[in-house]
Amino acid sequence: MKKPEPINSINKVETLTNTYKYINNNTTIYEVQENEVLTIIDLIDTDYEFIRELKVNDNATLNYIKIGKSKNSSSIKYINNIGKNATLNIAFFESENSKNTVETKLTNSNSSLNIDALIDLKDDAKVEYNVLTNHQNKSFSDIKFRNLLGDKSSAKLNMFSIVEETASFSKAFQNSQTILLSDDSFISVTPHLEILIDELEASHGATCGDLDKDSIYYLQSRGISEDDAKKIVLDAIRDEVVASVKNEQLSEYIKGLL
Structure with a gap:
């Protein structure tokens, strides 16, 4: 593993600290040392079972980007350990079959x-996520899913966050937004917060619907066809998630992999 770049460096695509493509089922640990920044692109295009342990030491930042493109079905369990004043940023991009468990103890x-x-x-792809987050000290979690489901595809999301009595002044947020692009697509979402204290900020929610008809109508009124208008609206949603990596060059690189 190459040495991570200093925290004050600018991560450019051509000089990303690490870019990985995994083809085996070994347990893999990614560790970021104190005061450092590490960016990882994890391209999953096999049907193995994986374990990913993401360890972020004090005052460090790990940007982990998973691109799931397995034609069969991959299965990944994430075990996350985040140090004091440390940040773990995760971006998941799923276009094929996968089953994922994400466990984090803060x-x-x-x-x-x-x-x-x-x-x-699209087609008959199926994706499942079980996201388990345990706040044991003053900490922050923000979990957001954007789901675009066409044809006979389906997704199942279980988000469970618990805020312990020892985690006063924590913040815990969950949100899922789904657009069903066909009558045969399906989504099951279970957001859940278990809060054992009063001093905190927390919210959860899930929405499901069709494409924004007003946006499509507006674009059509400007001479754009209905199909092109729908594509523009969908691309805007995709771009919003890609932009979460907060690096323009990296965002463009990710778009090329999707």
Whole structure:
């Protein structure tokens, strides 16, 4: 593993700290040392079972980007450990079959977990996510899923966050937004918060519907065909999630992999 770049460096695509493509089922640990930044692109295009342990030491930042493109079905279990004043940013991009479990214990003060996911499926693809987050100290979590489901595809999302009595002044957020692009597509979402204290900020929610008809109508009124208008609206949703990586060059690189 190459040495991560200093925290004050600018991560450019051509000089990303690490770019990985995995073809085996070994347990893999990614560790970011104190005060450092690491960016990983994890391209999953096999049907193995994986374990990913993401360890972020004090005052460090890990940007983990998973691109799931397995034609069969991959299965991944994530075990996340985040240090004091450390941040784990995760971006999930799913276009094929996969089953995922994401377990995070926020045991250190001011640790942060950010998850931005795009589940963009067609044909009969199936994706499942079980996201389990435990706030044991003052900490932050923000879990967001954007789901675009066409044809006979389906997704199942279980988001469970618990805020312990020892985690006063934590923040815990969950959100899922789904657009069903066909009558045969299906989504099951279970957002759940278990809160054992009063001093915190927390929210959860899930929405499901069709494409925004007003946006499509507006574009059509400007001379754009209905099909092109729908594509523009969908691409805007995709771009919003890709932009969560907060690096323009990296965003463009990811678009090329999707």
